[in-house]
Every structure is written in structure tokens, then in C-alpha cells.
Amino acid sequence: MTEPTKAGWGKDARVIVLICAAHFVSHYHLMLLPPILELVKTQFGASYLEIGVAFTAFNIVSAALQAPAGFLVDRIGPRRVLTAGLVLGAVALVFIALVPTYWALLVAYAFLGLANTVYHPADYAILSASIDPKRIGRAFSIHTFSGYLGSGVAPSIVILSAGLWGWSGAALVAAAMGGVVASMLLTFGAILVRPSPAPTTARAASTASQSPSENGWRLLFSAPILRNLFFFMLLALSNGGLQTYGVVALGALHGTPATIANIALSGYLLLSAAGVLLGGVIADRTRHHQWVATCCFVATSAMVVLIGWVNLGAAALVVVMSAGGLLNGIIQPSRDMMVRAVTPPGSFGKVFGFVSTGFNIGGVVSPLLYATLMDRGEPRLVFAFIVAFILLAILTLVTRPRPATTGAPVARPAE
Numbered sequence: 001m002t003e004p005t006k007a008g009w010g011k012d013a014r015v016i017v018l019i020c021a022a023h024f025v026s027h028y029h030l031m032l033l034p035p036i037l038e039l040v041k042t043q044f045g046a047s048y049l050e051i052g053v054a055f056t057a058f059n060i061v062s063a064a065l066q067a068p069a070g071f072l073v074d075r076i077g078p079r080r081v082l083t084a085g086l087v088l089g090a091v092a093l094v095f096i097a098l099v100p101t102y103w104a105l106l107v108a109y110a111f112l113g114l115a116n117t118v119y120h121p122a123d124y125a126i127l128s129a130s131i132d133p134k135r136i137g138r139a140f141s142i143h144t145f146s147g148y149l150g151s152g153v154a155p156s157i158v159i160l161s162a163g164l165w166g167w168s169g170a171a172l173v174a175a176a177m178g179g180v181v182a183s184m185l186l187t188f189g190a191i192l193v194r195p196s197p198a199p200t201t202a203r204a205a206s207t208a209s210q211s212p213s214e215n216g217w218r219l220l221f222s223a224p225i226l227r228n229l230f231f232f233m234l235l236a237l238s239n240g241g242l243q244t245y246g247v248v249a250l251g252a253l254h255g256t257p258a259t260i261a262n263i264a265l266s267g268y269l270l271l272s273a274a275g276v277l278l279g280g281v282i283a284d285r286t287r288h289h290q291w292v293a294t295c296c297f298v299a300t301s302a303m304v305v306l307i308g309w310v311n312l313g314a315a316a317l318v319v320v321m322s323a324g325g326l327l328n329g330i331i332q333p334s335r336d337m338m339v340r341a342v343t344p345p346g347s348f349g350k351v352f353g354f355v356s357t358g359f360n361i362g363g364v365v366s367p368l369l370y371a372t373l374m375d376r377g378e379p380r381l382v383f384a385f386i387v388a389f390i391l392l393a394i395l396t397l398v399t400r401p402r403p404a405t406t407g408a409p410v411a412r413p414a415e
Helices: 009-030 034-044 048-076 079-099 102-116 119-130 133-191 202-208 223-256 258-284 288-311 314-341 348-375 379-398
Strands: 193-195 412-413
Touching: 009 034, 009 079, 009 119, 009 133, 009 223, 034 048, 034 102, 034 348, 048 079, 048 102, 048 119, 079 119, 079 133, 079 412, 102 314, 119 133, 119 314, 119 348, 133 314, 133 379, 193 258, 223 288, 223 314, 223 379, 258 288, 258 314, 288 314, 288 379, 314 348, 348 379
Parallel strands: none
Antiparallel strands: 193 412
């Protein structure tokens, strides 16, 4: 098998298309229900809280099983696990479309949560092994961008599908997307490779000589990996506050009209997507990923302080939040490169699966924290907590030891 360092852009591009198609579908599935929430609520005669239980089931299953999914990726191969996750997600959506009851919705979303566990560990394992190392930062950035794209186009496609065929038709369209990408992986997935556990450096040889427990859960609970888990959680806590409660907090603090605040939020999200692509180029041109993230975080915290403590005009608010979104996007590829730098060969699946649970943990805590602050009439504390989480994230970066240099992972079929 040709090693990834000898691969050209053509092969890398085919790998990126396959993996990004899967990531697009995963984010599309995440955004299936919100645009048609009223339709589904009416269909089931349920409350918002009862529908919210479905999202909770999704996140609990994802948080509990994402690390085990990473172990499975490393054991049997990322291609098989990724294909199975796409098929499982499609089956869950077909089930809820054909059995339109509230309890079926809960079961379907629990299985969607299980399907969601495979994407990050499988995607990053394949990209790390398949892509030329000098292009891996851009590959990570395009992967992240494909998720943004899936979330961005989902509302319009879901609403159009529901208008034509009802909410169950929208679910079947989403299921069909998963089926198509699973078929693509089965048909064209032979080009995908995964890391071999065979050592290529002294450090890797030492890792390979460890027992399974030392190279498994002991690895995940080592200081470098736990630092990245904490970092991912802080990202979710800060971004969740700004994206979910920023609009209402601005209204309560400064009387900012919802239309203006939402335009500013849209600018933040759109420029975040652009920043991801720019961040990929930067990540491929530097080894100092922690300092790229630190500089962007310092500027982002200044943006949050500015909008939280100063009543900006409409134009200034849009410009400032859009700039903050660009910086937030630039951080993402460096985030992934920092995880890759401390991951031994053959462990990409379990490590990326484990640290990604930080997103789920933050996703559970964030709504409860910021909703409580708003209910108590403390909108400025929303921004204060966002800044605090950003500063804690910076602390994890500036105290991060420099990783040892490792050789390129040996590649083998992704299976």
C-alpha cells in the first residue's frame, strides 16, 4: 500500500470527498428536527419539553458511547464502522417515518445518537492515515467545513421536503442521503486507509510494547488526552453560550432588536465557516498550533467583552461579531492538529472519539447554565461566563507541553 506521503492531490481529493460527504450527512441529520419542530409537535400532541427529551436521548447516547466507538474503529477499521453508522442512522429515520409515534421518536433519536458516535473517530482516523501530512490541516478544515455546510443547508431542504411530502417525507429524504453515502463508501472506499499500529519511531515502538489497557483507557486518561477533552468541552461551553443565548442576552442588556442580533449571529456563523478553510491553510504552514489558537482566542474574548459591555450600533455589532466568527473558525483545524500531535499511531479512532465527548458534555451543561442566568435576569453574566470559558481554554493552550516529533503513521486498508 502506498504511504500517504507519496499520494497526490487526486487521491487525497477522493478521500476528502468521501469522508466529507459522511460528515455533511451527520450534521444534516442533527438539523432534521429543528426546522419542522412545530409539525412534529403537532403530529405527536407533545410539549416542547417532551420533544426535547428526544434531543437529550441523542446526546446521552452519543456521550456514553463515542469513546467505545473509537475503540471499535481502531479494532475493526474505520471504513466498516463509518458505513455501519450511516446505515444505522438511515434505518432510524425510516423507522420514525413509518412508525409516527412519540415513543418511536425517542427510540429513533437514541439510535441516531448511536450512529453519531462513529463520525469523528472514523473520519479523523481515515484522514490522518490517508492524507499527505503536508495537506492534513487543509483536509481537517474541509472536513469541518462540510459539517457547517450540512447544518447550513438542512433547514431549507428539510422545509422544502416537508412542504412536498410532510414531515415523514423529510425524514425519508434525510435517510436516503445516509444510504447514498454508505453506498459510496462501499463502492469507492478501497482508497481509504487507516494507521497501522506498527511502530515507526522510538516513541511509537514504546507505545506498541504497552499492554492493551495501557494503550487503551490508560492512554485516554493520560494528561495530554484529558487536556484535549477539557479543551473541547470549553469550546462547546463558550460557543454554546454565544450561539444559543447571545441574541436574547443582547436584547436584555442593550435592547438590541432581535432582527439585528440575528443578522450579527448569522455573520458570526458564516464567517466561522470561512475561517475554518483559512485555518486549514494556516495549520499546514505552522507547527505552533497552540499559539494560533491562543492568539485567536485572545481576540475573540475581546470581541465578547466588547459586545457584552458596550452598546454597539447595528453595523458595528455585525462587523465585530463577524470578525469573531472568522477567528473562531480559524481555531478549528489547529484544534484537530493538536489532538493528532499527541495521538500514537493506531489510536486515532479512540482518541478523537474520546475527546469529542467534550462537545457532548458541554452541550448538556451549556443550555442549563445559560438558561438559569437568563431566568435570573443576569444577561451580562452570560457574556462573563463565555469569556471565563475562553480564558480557561487559553490556559490549557499556553501550559501545553511541546509534543515529541513522530513519524508519519504507516498506512493500511481502512476496511
